[in-house]
Amino acid sequence: MPESATTHVTTATPPPPVRRRTASVWLLVTGLLVVLLAGAALVAIEPLHRPLPAPAVTRTLPASTVVPGAAPALPWPQAGQAALSVDGLGPLGTSGGNRPVPVASVAKVMTAYVILTAHPLDRGEQGPTLTVSAAQAAAYPRERARGESLVPVVAGAVFTERQALQAVLLPSANNMARILAAWDAGSVDAFVAKMNDTAAALGMTDTHYTDPAGLDPGTVSTAVDQVILARKAMELPAFAEIVAQKEATLPVAGTVRNYNSLVGRDGVVGIKTGSTDEAGGCLVFAAVATVAGRKVTVVGAVLGQPGADTPVQLDRVFRATRPLIRTAVAAIAEHPVVKAGEPVATVRGPLGAGTTLHAAQDVRVLGWPGMPVRLDVDVPPVPQRLPAGTETGRISAVAGEGAPVTVAIESGVRLEPPSTWDRIRRHR
Template sequence: MLDSATTQVIGPIPTRSPGRRRARGSGVLISGLLALILIGTALFAVAPLRRPLPAPAVTRAVPASMTIPGKAPVVPWPETGQAALMVEGVGSLGRSGGSKPVPIASVTKVMTAYVILTEHPLKRGEHGPKLTVSKERAAAYPAEQSRSESLVPVVAGAVFTERQALQAVMLPSANNMARILAEWDAGSIEAFVEKMNDTAAALGMTNTHYTDPAGYDPGTVSTADDQVLLARRAMKLPAFAEIVAQKQATLPIAGVVRNYNSLVGQDGVVGIKTGSTDEAGGCLVFAAVVKVGGRKVTVVGAVLGQPGANTPVQLARVFRVTRPLVRTAAAAVRVHPVVRAGDQVALVQGPLGAVTTLNATEDLNVVGWPGLRVRLDVDVPEVPARLPAETEHGRIKAVAGGVVSAAVPLRSGVELAAPSTWERIRRHR
């Protein structure tokens, strides 16, 4: 029995309303959905930012090549024989007379001197080692003289420096000194001739064959094109270029000797070598220096097979047909602008539509003549997403005759701006 003093009245136990439970459940669900939507939106917005932007695309706005406008020069080629004409670092002005190998007489000595100087280099003004005339070479002199060969007097035991020997070969065209040099270098004429032919093959002189170091033997044959190729290489040797430009020199025993090439010193002519025999006719490999636009340009050419009854007539003929070639080349070569300062060279398109240009900073000038084909090479490194205005980036080069004749930098136009975060999100919706 319960004590009435401690008895408590206990009412009914309250319960949760079913409606409230449902309301709270719905709120949680809605909150979850909103969270998912917000997360999805964020992920959708962030996704484009995770993708790297492609590099700006560069499109060239100039042609791959162009021809200098105007009337091409008319070259006064000789009526007979072969001829070829080249402007160093620019290109060929052409050739005439075909490409059949023909005797070249003492023009052979260009290869003789080239081999000697590549085997025994000399600096400008340097005399180099000494060589002594052997008894055998001295004894051969009377027989050589009886054949009316071009010679310098020698005696057994005479001493020549390398430079003096080369002067004897290249100025008065001494056949005997060419043979002396050959034996000095290779031990025998036959071994030296082998060197000459190996060198010709290495230089790409495919229509040339040497049988002696002097050119007296008509079996030594070549073409005007091949001789121009050799002359261009030989003129890069300082001592060679120095010697062939001399009008005279003083040698042991002989005293003062003169250059057979009477064109030296006229019309900018600085060499190179004459040649004449009954089989070869009058021959000349020549070089001339002309000034164009503040720079010196070398014209190299060859004329072979000019007729005549004897050496004086043959050489007079070859000089007469060479002068117009030199003067025509000198008159034809000028400075020509192929791209002007400010010209658009390339268009740069950013990944989201931003655009700028790359323009030449100055005139791109080439030395050449009307009708000459010039290649235009555009070199643009990868462009960053942001490229400020007036920023140097890349360059354009003009290539004539396989040689880069000029190059100028490129500069950006308006700023190429990197896209903002909002632009990246908006463009990828």
């Protein structure tokens, strides 16, 4: 080849490098993915930072019910008034209206109550003494001529407070009621004012006293009011002790007997008889029985039983009273008002979890069919996790005026908080 000939060599230009650009793109995409995933993760776990709401409790047990069964049909007397009540439970019923009527020697219950509240006695205690004045002794023949119920007295005779109350409450001595009144208040009139003040304080709105013995027909009351008084009087130990006696030994008079011949029969433990032409035969009574292992006291009053004289009047009031006591006692029993396992409330947790609360055992109350019963439910805040059968609160049942009966509440199926996945899934 000639020297002048020139050889041209063409060199290809390499393409620009792409590795660094591709890496940058991948870094960008990866960064975006990381950001997106982090955001998604934050969105997903954000509900986990919120506190779970407390489980909601909804009561399903009614606020009240009644003792099941038909209400007792009481054999009320055909004439006069009557009322019955059960201590610790409340009124059982009334008959004959509520018009104030003469109550005869039943008034002496108030006389004894006023004396014992002013001069309290313990069981068996004799208390202070009182002396019969010459004037009080001189009145005895005139009182006897009027046919009053009395105990013999003489001037200077000394009675203890208990003996004087025995004379008033057992043989129903009018003269000793007046002697006690003057001893306590200075005069009979002042004592009668105390009787009426006490009646008003006790809520005996249809009662008015004009004498401490009940001989005056102006002394009037109702069966309902006398039951109020009888229940209060029986709370006084000395009163309850005296009216349960069949007899007592007194100065001058010797042994005296209780006019209330029902004492010791049908559970009767007192309280007081009364009889006049205006009042008829009257009786305020208390009877004790044991029901379901518990002592119950039935207190009642029967007024205005007809009769020509005291023996007939009292016989009729006793005959009217005994069926009332027996029927009342037979009607009282222990009754279930909420059954074991009966639902009391529902519990609803977050995200639909739930359980029920139920009575752990029967809720049983003492009472009679038809008696109203109040039902209360106390459930503390329920935790997120509650094993089955956990005690959770109490049911309280109150029959009439009775004391509350409480029973535990238990949970049903286990309550669990929602899982993490459920919380995330349900909030997407």
